Every structure is written in C-alpha cells, then in structure tokens.
Amino acid sequence: MKNTIYAVCISLIMTLCVQPSALLIAGEINVNSYYGEYDTTQKKKGFPSASLKGPVTETWRTPTPKKAYHIGVLFPHLKDSYWITANYGIISHAKKLGVNVTLHEAGAYINFGNQRAQLLGLAKKKNIDGIILASVDYSSMDRFVKAVVHSGIPVIALINDILAPDIQAKCLLSFYRVGYKVGEFVSQDSGGKDVKICFFAGPKRAGWSSEMYEGFKAAIFKLKKPDQKITFPEPSYGDTRPRVQQLRLSFLLSNPKNYQTDYIICNAVAAAEAVDYLRRHRANHPKAKIVSTYITIDIYEHLKQGSIIAAPDLKTISQCSVALDMMVRLLNGEQPGKDFPFNISPIIPMVTKENISQYSYEDLFGKKDFVPVVHTFKY
Missing domain, CATH: 3.40.50.2300 (Response regulator)
Structure with a gap:
C-alpha cells in the first residue's frame, strides 16, 4: 500500500x-x-x-x-x-x-x-x-x-x-508469549546446532517489541541443548518505517562480528527488508533464515515464496x-x-512456508480490494 x-x-x-x-x-x-x-x-x-x-x-x-x-x-x-x-x-x-x-x-x-x-x-x-x-x-x-x-x-x-x-x-x-512461540520454532528448527541470531525488535517504547524480544530470548536459552552455543547480540530497536529498518539491518548485519548469521528475527517491516538485504549480501550470511515476529500481507507473500520461513498469525x-x-x-x-x-x-498458530497453503489471504487479512479510508465515509 x-x-x-x-x-x-x-x-x-x-x-x-x-x-x-x-x-x-x-x-x-x-x-x-x-x-x-x-x-x-x-x-x-x-x-x-x-x-x-x-x-x-x-x-x-x-x-x-x-x-x-x-x-x-x-x-x-x-x-x-x-x-x-x-x-x-x-x-x-x-x-x-x-x-x-x-x-x-x-x-x-x-x-x-x-x-x-x-x-x-x-x-x-x-x-x-x-x-x-x-x-x-x-x-x-x-x-x-x-x-x-x-x-x-x-x-x-x-x-x-x-x-x-x-x-x-x-x-x-501477550507479546512475551508470542516471542516465546517464535523462540520455540527457531530452537526446534536449529536442531541443536550452534547458531548466531540477530533480532530486530521494533520501536523501543512500544510494549510489544521489547516483550517479544524477552519472550524469544527466554525460549531460546531455556530450550537450548547442553552443548549448543548461541551467539546473540543486543537487539536492534527502531520505528517500523521501512527506511529506519533498512538502516538497522545494514548497521547490524554489515558488522563483520555478525557475519555468518543463522537466523534473522524481525518485526514484519524489517523481515521484508531483510529479504532484499540478503539478496545483496548473501555471501556474508550464506545460511541465514528469516523469521518474522508477526504476519502481514508482505510476509504472507514471502512465506509462499520461501524467502521467509515462519511467522505467527496474531489473529x-x-x-x-x-x-x-x-x-x-x-x-x-x-x-x-x-x-x-x-x-x-x-x-x-505458527504459519510456516510448509503450511502456508492452509491459510487463505482473506482469513488472514480480509478482502484484497480493501483500502483504508482517509476521509469521512458512511455505509
């Protein structure tokens, strides 16, 4: 839009x-x-x-x-x-x-x-x-x-x-529990292997972003295998305007310390931007998978394409x-x-690239021709 x-x-x-x-x-x-x-x-x-x-x-x-x-x-x-x-x-x-x-x-x-x-x-x-x-x-x-x-x-x-x-x-x-659910998915998907994770939370003052991060972190460390190493730098916070998220992605992922990232966990705006970022910088993150912390129309399309592997449907x-x-x-x-x-x-539920066919666009987002109204409108 x-x-x-x-x-x-x-x-x-x-x-x-x-x-x-x-x-x-x-x-x-x-x-x-x-x-x-x-x-x-x-x-x-x-x-x-x-x-x-x-x-x-x-x-x-x-x-x-x-x-x-x-x-x-x-x-x-x-x-x-x-x-x-x-x-x-x-x-x-x-x-x-x-x-x-x-x-x-x-x-x-x-x-x-x-x-x-x-x-x-x-x-x-x-x-x-x-x-x-x-x-x-x-x-x-x-x-x-x-x-x-x-x-x-x-x-x-x-x-x-x-x-x-x-x-x-x-x-x-409870966005803490949403984050925990995302963490459960990543923990299972990792198969107990050592992983490097970068997390792009969203606006710092908005309760949902920090709560999702705390829930995700709790799940990742609670469910890790005894000999599994998890590298997890501090999360990146920022307003969910695309340009802001582009800058956050570039700042964190272009740091050589964060090369070889395995999972990029993002708010939906950052997740969509991360797809484009990886197209241009895949050599620095050859195994990176993107998980969105919630589903949007853009994320839905990326799930169908397989460029994003999972996102919870927040109903x-x-x-x-x-x-x-x-x-x-x-x-x-x-x-x-x-x-x-x-x-x-x-x-x-958790929507994945494997089960995305079970979720229709209309059930998740409503009518495709819907446009928000920017003036007084009467039915």
Missing part, C-alpha cells in the same frame, strides 16, 4: 454509520480469557495482571448492541499492512454489529502527542460512547486514560498492552472484532471481569 495514500493527513478520521442487523449471525472465536479485578500492582509487563484468573479457553460469541453506539478507535499508524488489516477488522465488524466508528491514527509510534490529543478530543465529543485504544506507549498514556474514564467514557485496550489502572478491559496478546482481525464486541457488551451494561472477560487473547 503506497504511503502517498496517507500523506494528506496525520489524523485519519473515519465514520461508519450502519443500521443494526435485525438478526446478527454470531461469529465464534476460540480465545484465552482472564476474569477478575485488574490490579496494576500485580501487573508484569508482557503478561496479564496476576490478579486475574486464567487463562480459560472458551468460545467467544458476538453480542447484539442495544443501540447503534458510536465508538472511537485510535491506532498508532496505518503505514504497514498489519495496521491496514486491523483497520479492516474494525470496519468490517462495525458494519456487522451496526455500530458507528470514528477512527484516528497518530502517524507513527513516536507521535505520542498526536495520540494523546486524539484521545482527549474524542472524549469531548458528545456522540462518542466509548474508545478503543491501540496505544503508542505502555505507560505514558495512563493519566490521560484516567481522565477520559473519569469523564464517563470507557476505554478498552486493543493489540498494544498498556498499564493504565483505569483501563476498562483489554483485547490483546489481528479477530482481536479487532472481539474488542468491538467487548465495548458493546460494556455499553450494554455488562461488567468486565465478571459478565465477560477483562482480558481476552485469541489463540495463535
């Missing part, structure tokens, strides 16, 4: 107005659920709070809204296919539910000020019933979430974890649809943690 589509605006505003279906066909998703009271003093980054009971594996079903609620949604950006897929998840499910959505994007993970202003701005709108927040930062948004919730507007976290003692509910994965569309469902249930009068889970995580 060309960046020029988004150049006209930092703040995407998208309003969906649809009539509730008379008879809603409930979608069913298998999820891991956590119930109880959310206590941040028992919260460890990368994990649900220990105050919550779970996980309980159960089937999530779509509710019916009592009215056509208007829900605000905040994304970090729409610069890569991951967030475009999330955009599709929100739009398509809002249409099915019959709720209205206004969506803003901050422009980048570094644009904390934009997202803060968008959060507070949405809260001031008289027609907004609740806000779904994919935060650009783990803890800096806490006091602003508190202000919005105390003003009477509930806030639910989506995709990116947030500390926020006042957050009403969460629909997101992005499911996360977005469940987050909307959670907000509907909350606005319907149900209590998070009691009537429905406080924290929900879809169950994720």
Whole structure:
C-alpha cells in the first residue's frame, strides 16, 4: 500500500454509520480469557495482571448492541499492512454489529502527542460512547486514560498492552508469549546446532517489541541443548518505517562480528527488508533464515515464496472484532471481569512456508480490494 495514500493527513478520521442487523449471525472465536479485578500492582509487563484468573479457553460469541453506539478507535499508524488489516477488522465488524466508528491514527509510534490529543478530543465529543485504544506507549498514556474514564467514557485496550489502572478491559496478546512461540520454532528448527541470531525488535517504547524480544530470548536459552552455543547480540530497536529498518539491518548485519548469521528475527517491516538485504549480501550470511515476529500481507507473500520461513498469525482481525464486541457488551451494561472477560487473547498458530497453503489471504487479512479510508465515509 503506497504511503502517498496517507500523506494528506496525520489524523485519519473515519465514520461508519450502519443500521443494526435485525438478526446478527454470531461469529465464534476460540480465545484465552482472564476474569477478575485488574490490579496494576500485580501487573508484569508482557503478561496479564496476576490478579486475574486464567487463562480459560472458551468460545467467544458476538453480542447484539442495544443501540447503534458510536465508538472511537485510535491506532498508532496505518503505514504497514498489519495496521491496514486491523483497520479492516474494525470496519468490517462495525458494519456487522451496526455500530458507528470514528477512527484516528497518530502517524507513527513516536507521535505520542498526536495520540494523546486524539484521545482527549474524542472524549469531548458528545456522540462518542466509548474508545478503543491501540496505544503508542505502555505507560505514558495512563493519566490521560484516567481522565477520559473519569469523564464517563470507557476505554478498552486493543493489540498494544498498556498499564493504565483505569483501563476498562483489554483485547490483546501477550507479546512475551508470542516471542516465546517464535523462540520455540527457531530452537526446534536449529536442531541443536550452534547458531548466531540477530533480532530486530521494533520501536523501543512500544510494549510489544521489547516483550517479544524477552519472550524469544527466554525460549531460546531455556530450550537450548547442553552443548549448543548461541551467539546473540543486543537487539536492534527502531520505528517500523521501512527506511529506519533498512538502516538497522545494514548497521547490524554489515558488522563483520555478525557475519555468518543463522537466523534473522524481525518485526514484519524489517523481515521484508531483510529479504532484499540478503539478496545483496548473501555471501556474508550464506545460511541465514528469516523469521518474522508477526504476519502481514508482505510476509504472507514471502512465506509462499520461501524467502521467509515462519511467522505467527496474531489473529489481528479477530482481536479487532472481539474488542468491538467487548465495548458493546460494556455499553450494554455488562461488567468486565465478571459478565465477560477483562482480558481476552485469541489463540495463535505458527504459519510456516510448509503450511502456508492452509491459510487463505482473506482469513488472514480480509478482502484484497480493501483500502483504508482517509476521509469521512458512511455505509
């Protein structure tokens, strides 16, 4: 998707107005659920709070809204296919539910000020019933979430974890566990041989990137064979703009100390760039394999070609649809943690070049002709 589509605006505003279906066909998703009271003093980054009971594996079903609620949604950006897929998840499910959505994007993970202003701005709108927040930062948004919730507007976290003692509910994965799953795959794929690994995490201030790295590192060293040597330099952090990731790849992989790398573990933007890097520098890394820490449209195509060997499916569309469902249930009068889970995580599979044929494009990313809207739009 060309960046020029988004150049006209930092703040995407998208309003969906649809009539509730008379008879809603409930979608069913298998999820891991956590119930109880959310206590941040028992919260460890990368994990649900220990105050919550779970996980309980159960089937999530779509509710019916009592009215056509208007829900605000905040994304970090729409610069890569991951967030475009999330955009599709929100739009398509809002249409099915019959709720209205206004969506803003901050422009980048570094644009904390934009997202803060968008959060507070949405809260001031008289027609907004609740806000779904994919935060650009783990803890800096806490006091602003508190202000919005105390003003009477509930806030639910989506995709990116947030500390926020006042957050009403969460629909997101433990990125530590996602990283651990990637580490399990690499450990098994290595067959116990000595390996050199380079890790390109993503934005340092975004909770998901450091959590994935910590989970991956834990798995790699826990599962290593007694006589297996693992060379693992410090991870490379950086915003997920392609040019930034190109520079990170070049800086780390062109260092002679890192020649002969066996596994390049990357955020999806870096993984796609790493394919091109290896085409030009394969002599320095003749055995290198690329693993993405999540799947996007670009990664899907590379998996089919075999240039990337694996990536977990983070169930992005499911996360977005469940987050909307959670907000509907909350606005319907149900209590998070009691009537429905406080924290929900879809169950994720590992997609590999060997099993990629089992996953259709539409199931992973939605309709191929979908284009994010950059102006007011009504169904």
